[in-house]
Amino acid sequence: MAETPPLPTAGAESCSEEPARGGEWRPEEPRRAPAGGTDREGEAGPPPASPAGQSEPDSPVAAPFFLLYPGDGGAGFGVRPPPPQQRSWRTPPSPGSPLPFLLLSYPSGGGGGSSGSGKHHPNYLMANERMNLMNMAKLSIKGLIESALNLGRTLDSDYAPLQQFFVVMEHCLKHGLKAKKTFLGQNKSFWGPLELVEKLVPEAAEITASVKDLPGLKTPVGRGRAWLRLALMQKKLSEYMKALINKKELLSEFYEPNALMMEEEGAIIAGLLVGLNVIDANFCMKGEDLDSQVGVIDFSMYLKDGNSSKGTEGDGQITAILDQKNYVEELNRHLNATVNNLQAKVDALEKSNTKLTEELAVANNRIITLQEEMERVKEESSYILESNRKGPKQDRTAEGQALSEARKHLKEETQLRLDVEKELEMQISMRQEMELAMKMLEKDVCEKQDALVSLRQQLDDLRALKHELAFKLQSSDLGVKQKSELNSRLEEKTNQMAATIKQLEQRLRQAERSRQSAELDNRLFKQDFGDKINSLQLEVEELTRQRNQLELELKQEKERRLQNDRSIPGRGSQKSESKMDGKHKMQEEKVKLKKPLEESHRLQPHPMDEQDQLLLSEKPQVCQLCQEDGSLTKNVCKNCRGTFCDACSTNELPLPSSIKLERVCNPCHKHLMKQYFTSPS
Structure with missing residues (x-):
């Protein structure tokens, strides 16, 4: 790389x-x-x-x-x-x-x-x-x-x-x-x-x-x-x-x-x-x-993060253990191959030893035969020497030739015997070396078997550790799966909350638009009827002051009449007549004062007090406009004092006697808007 x-x-x-x-x-x-x-x-x-x-x-x-x-x-x-x-x-x-x-x-x-x-x-x-x-x-x-x-x-x-x-x-x-x-x-x-x-x-x-x-x-x-x-x-x-x-x-x-x-x-x-x-x-x-x-x-x-370093160390340990496991398995395969090779060598040496033993037996037999033949040749040579001493010279010459041939043959046989003995010694030394090599190989095989047993034990330990790590990995995968499911559920909840937020934002925008329209209507109403409202409030204050003054005068007149009646007892009939005349006058003045007050009171917005609450509790819980039970709310129109639902009383207007926005029903809203726009002021 x-x-x-x-x-x-x-x-x-x-x-x-x-x-x-x-x-x-x-x-x-x-x-x-x-x-x-x-x-x-x-x-x-x-x-x-x-x-x-x-x-x-x-x-x-x-x-x-x-x-x-x-x-x-x-x-x-x-x-x-x-x-x-x-x-x-x-x-x-x-x-x-x-x-x-x-x-x-x-x-x-x-x-x-x-x-x-x-x-x-x-x-x-x-x-x-x-x-x-x-x-x-x-x-x-x-x-x-x-x-x-x-x-x-x-x-x-x-x-x-x-x-x-x-x-x-x-x-x-x-x-x-x-x-x-x-x-x-x-x-x-x-x-x-x-x-x-x-x-x-x-x-x-x-x-x-x-x-x-x-x-x-x-x-x-x-x-x-x-x-x-x-x-x-x-x-x-x-x-x-x-x-x-x-x-x-x-x-x-x-x-x-x-x-x-x-x-x-x-x-x-x-x-x-x-x-x-x-x-x-x-x-x-x-x-x-x-x-x-x-x-x-x-x-x-x-x-x-400290946990991340610990996880990395754990992964490094697992990797090292797996590498050791692979190394042990590879070493086990090499040892098995070495044992097989040594076993083949032992078999070959055993075959060679058997062959050498057979050859040694053959050589011993040949040595025995050669020794016997040498004894026979010695006897023949001694016999020939004795006969040569006794026989003529011609016979000695023929016998000398035969003797020289026999000596030559004896030398050859002696040399052959020496060669066989040397070969026998070599075979014996080779056999001793093979026996020593066999002992060393047996010792090496025993050591390899012991190492193989220990390696197999380590391999079993590694397999157990591998199973344990696999179980931990499975449990961690299960935990990851649970966390992923939890994340998916949280994402679904997040999406739902996002949809809810969008709906709330839409409703907020609608409410903002309605508020802006109401503010616009309020500004228009103030522009059109601000002076009129101020004048009506001044008139109401003036009428209230006159009423209080008249009530005070009436009280003083009553006291004065009582004093006069007490001082003049004979004027009972005149007293009753004057009393009746005073009552008629007071009623007429009261009627005159009552008309503008009732008109101003009718135009003033009334907050929802105990009377409105009683009205809501006594009337049937049905909208007076749409007549639906399901659209039940307790909204009271501040103009006509009727009970309406949210859909039928969504508008707010400042009434003539107040500059604050008050809730009114849809028919009253249309009527008041028409009245506001058609008024000359």
Whole structure:
């Protein structure tokens, strides 16, 4: 398998570039832990001076900033930047190094701290924010590159780490952005700086024109988001950002002096963006989506879960056990093959031993025959020698020839015997070696059998562990299935709630429309009958005052009459006549006063008091207009005092004696509206 080429690191890219301003570029530098904390090894430094040259407060009271620093968990908590004179590079983190961790940094102090502390200085706050954004950019770019390499280096717009990367870039571009004043108010947008890139890099004019021609984009924020996506697709986002950061005089029109784009953190982020050139991205951009996105950084993607590491360790243990099982099975097969080969060798050696034994027996028999023949030849030679001594010379010559032949034959037989003895010795030594080899093979076979027994026992243990793991896997699958069913039920409930919310929204819109129409009617009524209502109220007050005055006069007249009657007893008849005349006059005046009061009382709206409640309780619970039992409600018309349902009493109007809206039935509503529109005033 081909090796993956090494990715360009942020440190290497930053070192190859010239700094935009004086001095070297500095990535995230080591910070000092506060009192009570523990410095990380190799990162301790002298305590830095506060920006204002004052002492730091003892306890923080303001809202904390979340800072991110690479390190091992809580060992680097609370670190602070070193003195500005220190400008050394930090070695880039290795692939196995831990992820940065979150740090709470409080911008202002409380308690015994001075109110003029250096942490109140805006430069300190801006530095903290720049450090936060730079660390988040590091995390986002690192996670995006690693996940892209795992997924094949091709990503789409729905990929969550890619979306978080654009959110982080948007926050970096918005940091320290100056607000532009318009007639609608102040507006902050990072589209202005990005629009300048086409003047610095001619190749950026293409994506700028594409962004301007993209349909559906209505806001500068949407155009800036589209520009970032097109630049990433073009694999020149780092080049454009470097060209923009190098022009500080242009950026000063859009950013504050302490903004991220104006400081060296912006150059570091531009160097980090070089690593994204290995990624292929495909986006389906819609103007409505880009305009309406909410740019919130999701920190949960960069925080490790302890349970996940435990699960990974468990999976690693299972994988190791399965690998051991496969190795043991393979070793068992090799041992079986070795045992079979050794058994075949033992059989061959046994056959060879049997053959050598037979050959040894044959050789022994031949040696015995040769010894017998040698004895016979010796006897014959001795007999011939004796006969030669006694016989003539001719006979001796013939016998000498025969003797020489016999000696020659004896030498041959002796040599043959020596050869057979040597071969016998060789066979005996070979047999001894074979016996020794057999003993060693038997010992090796016994050892292999013992190892095989232990391996079989381990294999049985692994099978039992495998069954246990399979049972756990089945139970976990069952739990996952139950959770998926629960999720489906929750989704159904969510859909039902969404439908209910839509219905409630429709009813709310209907109620809003009815309220607006009622307000319109109220305004029209006030415009038409405001003066008339005021005059009627004045008349009612005047009539009430006259009535009270007349009642007072009547009371005084009665008292005066009683006194006169007591003083003159003979005037009884005159008293009765005058009394009758006074009663007639009082009744006439009462009738005269009663008519306008009754008319005004009839026009005044009456709140639902005990009389209305008795009316509702005494009358049958049926609408007087539609006469339906199912449409029963207790709505009383404030004009005719009748009982109606909701459908027959949906309208509200201000009655002549009140400017408040009162519920009236549909016939009274039509009658009053007709009366209002036909009245001359």
